[in-house]
Amino acid sequence: MKKYYITYFLASALILSGTVSCTRTTEPEQATEAVQAAQNIDQIFENYFEERLKLFPLEATAIADSRYNDQLPNDLSQEHKQQVKQLYQKYLDQINSLDRSKLAEQEQVSYDIFKYEMEKSLEAFNYPSELLPINQFWSLPITMAQLGSGSSNQPFKTPEDYRDFLGRIKGFTVWGDTAIANMRRGMAMGVILPRMLTQKVLPQLQAMVVDDPKKTIFWAPVENLPASFTAAQKDSIRQAYTKAIKEEVIPTYKKLHDFMRQEYLPKSRSTSGISGIKGGDAYYRYLVRYWTTTDMTPDQIFNIGQQEVARIRSEMEQVKQQVGFKGDLKAFFKYVNENPKFTPFKTPEQVLEGYRSIEQRMQPQLSKLFGITPKSRFEVRQTEAFRAASASAEYNPPAPDGSRPGIFYVPILDATKYNAVGMESLFLHEAIPGHHYQISIQQEQEGLPKFRKYAWYGAFGEGWALYSESLGKELGLYTDPYQYFGRLSDEMHRAIRLVVDVGIHAKGWTREQAIQYSLDNELTSEEAAVAEIERYMAIPGQALSYKIGELKIKELRQRAERELGAKFSISAFHDLILNGGVMPLAVLEKRIDEWIAEQKRG
Incomplete structure (x- = not known):
């Protein structure tokens, strides 16, 4: 199936890009080209989304797609970075090979957003985010605690759900070792957190280091085992979680805490801004x-x-x-x-x-x-x-x-x-x-x-x-x-x-x-x-x-009110903004300008 799709896509792309030329197209042929373009771009988007979820399984969990709930890839590794980079480059090449002019209006918006996303995502690889894997506001040690608490996106409703999270715990231990290795590289390269932030991270990590597995937030789902589980299922889960928390979760947090306190804190920088790291201004x-x-x-x-x-x-x-x-x-x-x-x-x-x-x-x-x-x-x-x-x-x-x-x-x-x-x-x-x-x-x-x-x-x-x-x-x-x-x-x-x-x-x-x-x-x-x-x-x-976003939306509303006068509808303006979903501000501005022109004609 995949081979057939790629062959079909490349052939269509040649036609759409003008590599294969013809002197004149009739209206039926133009309609056929438009249908082909729509099918191609839909397939590109579908394939991209499916491939992306495999590399970012927490995103799948967040939208209640349970297929990858047991997975936590090591997103700090060079291997994972390379896979993600190849994903973006592959789909940027595919979208670039389509002829935007053959697409319907909504598809052109999707084209513009998708191309922007691929380009900006690829640009990120020029900067060393993997050398700064932990901070006090956003990082996997915080996310893992939220997921493991049973009150976030990770479901704990079936025995399989409980087994799934054990898989993520195993992934977390690997991630923790890579985080330490990356931070050591960062220390050597001058890419390191400000001292004040390192100090804020330490108590967050320390809070997870306890003697009794039942005193961690990760025990909460075990405390709240569904009544529908059999006695054998409950006993099996209690044993598995006691072992995993004691031998994997707590040691990972302890290892991260001890490294950051003993090695990382003394080397943390005195500057506050990202300009204090090597290449920080460009970053x-x-x-x-x-x-x-x-x-x-x-x-x-x-x-x-x-x-x-x-x-x-x-x-x-x-x-x-x-x-x-x-x-x-x-x-x-x-x-x-x-x-x-x-x-x-x-x-x-x-x-x-x-x-x-x-x-x-x-x-x-x-x-x-x-x-x-x-x-x-x-x-x-x-x-x-x-x-x-x-x-x-x-x-x-x-x-x-x-x-x-x-x-x-x-x-x-x-x-x-x-x-x-x-x-x-x-x-x-x-x-x-x-x-x-x-x-x-x-x-x-x-x-x-x-x-x-x-x-x-x-x-x-x-x-x-x-x-x-x-x-x-x-x-x-x-x-x-x-x-x-x-x-x-x-x-x-x-x-x-x-x-x-x-x-x-x-x-x-x-x-x-x-x-x-x-x-x-x-x-x-x-x-x-x-x-x-x-x-x-x-x-x-x-x-x-x-x-910056609010000022742009206000500017666009004022522009629409000024240019449309009595034809302006506030509910239509709001609906137009909301029904397209999030997009880069330049794409939004273009969309609103086209809407204003359409309202004037109507």
Whole structure:
């Protein structure tokens, strides 16, 4: 079957690329060529997605595809890197051999996104990400604990599910050895974490090193064995997990911890930004392009950030005056943070009910702004206790098969200290119409190839979620000036990121400078500011995606409103953005411009 497909593809590609020429094509022949082109591109996308899942089985698990739930490839190895690189190059060559002009409009969008993705993914191989495999924010040791807890994407419903995760544990031990070898190479090459981040990783690893397997998070699925299992099945699982946790999980975390404390920490660097490593300046410029899906320079982003900070500060001053507060903005931040009237809750359930009531209040207005809405179920849940202390509010997408709802997780350490200011904007961002609408609608769209259904571009996805915060007044929210101040605070948080991320990674700012800049300009505590700045140190460029994406969506809306006048429909505009799924911002802009031209003609 595969041989036949390749032969067919190459023959068609020759025709489509013009290598085999003919003097004139009739309309039926043109129609046939279009059908062939569509079949070819669909097959390319299908084959790519299938091959990708084999190399990235955690992605399969995330979309409830259980075929690879027992696999955890060593993605730090040279062999795996080479396989992934070959995958991208192979499919870039295939997409380049198609004639884009023969494709239908939606397929041209898919073509543009796919080509962009292959090219940017290949460019990543120029930079040494495998030498920095662990940080305190994103890394496999954290992911493994979440998967192994039984409350994340890894299912624990059947005996086979339990066997599957034992396979991933074996993979983790191999990964741990390679991580140490890679970090040693990084130390020798000057590619190493900042000292402050290494110090934050150590307690995360240490927490997994215990004497009793039953005291680890990995024991939770064993504690909650389904009642339908036989006594023999339960006994077998308990024995297997006791052995695996004791002999593989705990030793792997201990080995990583001891290496990082004894060898890595003394060599960790004193600089805060990625420019402190060999080749760091070029690496950061790539990461800026990667996360923003633009060709913007760090300097351009830094300047936009400063302008946005000044604009939002001015709006904050207006709210401060509106509520009659006497004192400067910093004093107002302190007042909003500490006054007991902003912490009205007594129990976690009251906090969750507060969020559910926001959805109910804006429900009547949603149909005016959106023609399409998700079919997927949605829930608000409290973040699990084991990770609440270091977690932010977040959205976990639904399983495409409906087996898992979209979940808005809210970390509540102490309900009596939970500040209500900003709850409305947070719900708009993480839940409705932010991440829940965008991700669910993308997954539910008929006709989108799978690589688009399950794709993620932070500039689009986070940009949409931040844009959603700006819809509060149109949705009947922000009637309380303090909730609107919360919205401004959230927007300020994303504007500050443009300044401090570039400041740290391209302008030589210290961690302390960046923390102080945050404290001077937003509603936050020192503890929260420290955690945020260290996050930006760990994942350079990611924090830029939110504001850059939001500004582009706002710009496109203003353009459409200006050019279409009375013909502009806000629900049609929103539906167009959502039904195509995430895409690079340049592709989105082209799509909106074509829509505007179409509306003018219509």
